[in-house]
Amino acid sequence: MxxxxxxxxxxxxxxxxxxxxxxxxxxxxxxxxxxxxxxxxxxxxxxxxxxxxxxxxxxxxxxxxxxxxxxxxxxxxxxxxxxxxxxxxxxxxxxxxxxxxxxxxxxxxxxxxxxxxxxxxxxIGDNEALVARGATTIAALKGKKIAAPFSSTSHYSLLAALQGAGLTESDVTLVDLEPPDIQAAWARGDIDAAYVWTPVLGRLRTTGKVLITSRELAAKGKVxxxxxxxxxxxxxxxxxxxxxxxxxxxxxxxxxxxxxxxxxxxxxxxxxxxxxxxxxxxxxxxxxxxxxxxxxxxxxxxxxxxxxxxxxxxxxxxxxxxxxxxxxxxxxxxxxxxxxxxxxxxxxx
Incomplete structure (x- = not known):
């Protein structure tokens, strides 16, 4: 849903x-x-x-x-x-x-x-994070397709992470997907990055790189x-x-x-x-x-x-x-x- x-x-x-x-x-x-x-x-x-x-x-x-x-x-x-x-x-x-x-x-x-x-x-700590393929920094996600469940804590954290890296929503393509759909889209190669929580996060981490976690964002005031x-x-x-x-x-x-x-x-x-x-x-x-x-x-x-x-x-x-x-x-x-x-x-x- x-x-x-x-x-x-x-x-x-x-x-x-x-x-x-x-x-x-x-x-x-x-x-x-x-x-x-x-x-x-x-x-x-x-x-x-x-x-x-x-x-x-x-x-x-x-x-x-x-x-x-x-x-x-x-x-x-x-x-x-x-x-x-x-x-x-x-x-x-x-x-x-x-x-x-x-x-x-x-x-x-x-x-x-x-x-x-x-x-x-x-x-929330390290169990929610931004994971990407083909990018080693958040700024490198410009022009990429990123998934997150809209209106969730992951969505909030994703927007905060982008803002902290000097990017706006218009600099990327945001896709509204629930965690199971994120996993499927990742497997198909339909998305370049995702901000999501465990257990799906654990599966994405096996082939992607964590760029920032919610624990790190909390230290910056985004609890x-x-x-x-x-x-x-x-x-x-x-x-x-x-x-x-x-x-x-x-x-x-x-x-x-x-x-x-x-x-x-x-x-x-x-x-x-x-x-x-x-x-x-x-x-x-x-x-x-x-x-x-x-x-x-x-x-x-x-x-x-x-x-x-x-x-x-x-x-x-x-x-x-x-x-x-x-x-x-x-x-x-x-x-x-x-x-x-x-x-x-x-x-x-």
């Missing part, structure tokens, strides 16, 4: 019916139906991505299914945060994973999605992260279910630290990778536990000047300059978009 400009309302409605119907099995109002007797939701619809972080461990170990036995939990795979945004607008998901760039767009006009960020899956988004209505109606979800995510991060072999095996099963390769890809990410995320730098109630809300606001300034969103929202929009209270309720100090 390729990301395009926001579809018409009718198309979004149709998409919402399709997603909720096939994902939850209980119709479009699955996430908003009357709760179970224990106050848990009858259905929880989760949108995940093939990224080697704790979310895949929770899925693999079926921890949510065990913790919420009366809730029908459906995991639906998405290829990019832009697609998660589209599903959220259509009412087809309750919780999803999207990069900081799609979340910035989701919280900004014209989308103004009614969701908030309760968890940081990972701070990106994979974030959880939860529908505000769902979070308000089912706080205990959200607390349970958060606790399982924290459990996964702690498993990575305490038993890397078990964590790598779980991620490997989900990505069809050998455990050793899964372990290597996990190490390319920065995983934060709940206590770390409650700090002012990330999701704390008292946001530091350079906190996550400021990162999102900075991304909005960049996306506005690139004409990807019409205007930069106030910083307060992003501060209010962080579910700091919900995280604090799940892990009281």
């Amino acid at each position: 390729k990301l395009r400009p926001l579809p018409a309302l009718a198309a979004l409605t149709a998409l919402g019916l399709a997603l909720t119907g096939c994902a939850s099995g209980t119709g479009a109002a699955a996430g908003d139906s009357a709760p179970n007797a224990d106050g848990t939701p009858k259905a929880l619809r989760i949108g995940y991505q093939a990224i080697p972080n704790g979310d895949l461990i929770v899925k693999d170990q079926r921890w949510l299914e065990q913790a919420l036995p009366h809730t029908k939990i459906t995991w639906s795979r998405f290829e990019s945060g832009g697609d998660v945004n589209t599903a959220m607008v259509a009412g087809g998901l309750d919780i999803g994973l999207a990069g900081s760039s799609p979340v910035t767009r989701g919280l900004s006009a014209p989308l103004n999605i009614k969701y908030k960020v309760p968890w940081i899956f990972d701070v 990106t992260a994979d974030l959880a988004v939860v529908r505000t209505a769902f979070a308000d109606k089912y706080p205990k279910a959200l607390t349970t979800w958060l606790q399982q995510q924290d459990r996964a991060v702690k498993l990575v630290r305490a038993d890397k072999a078990a964590a790598s095996a779980a991620v490997g099963r989900q990505l069809n990778l050998p455990p050793a390769e899964a372990a290597r890809q996990i190490d390319e990410l920065v995983l934060l536990d709940a206590r770390q995320q409650q700090g002012a730098r990330y999701l704390g109630t008292a946001q530091a000047p350079g906190g996550l809300a400021a990162d999102l606001h900075g991304a909005a300034e960049f996306l506005t300059a690139q004409h990807k969103i019409p205007a930069v929202p106030q910083l307060s929009v992003f501060q209010q978009g962080l579910a700091a209270k919900e995280l604090g309720d799940a892990f009281p100090r």
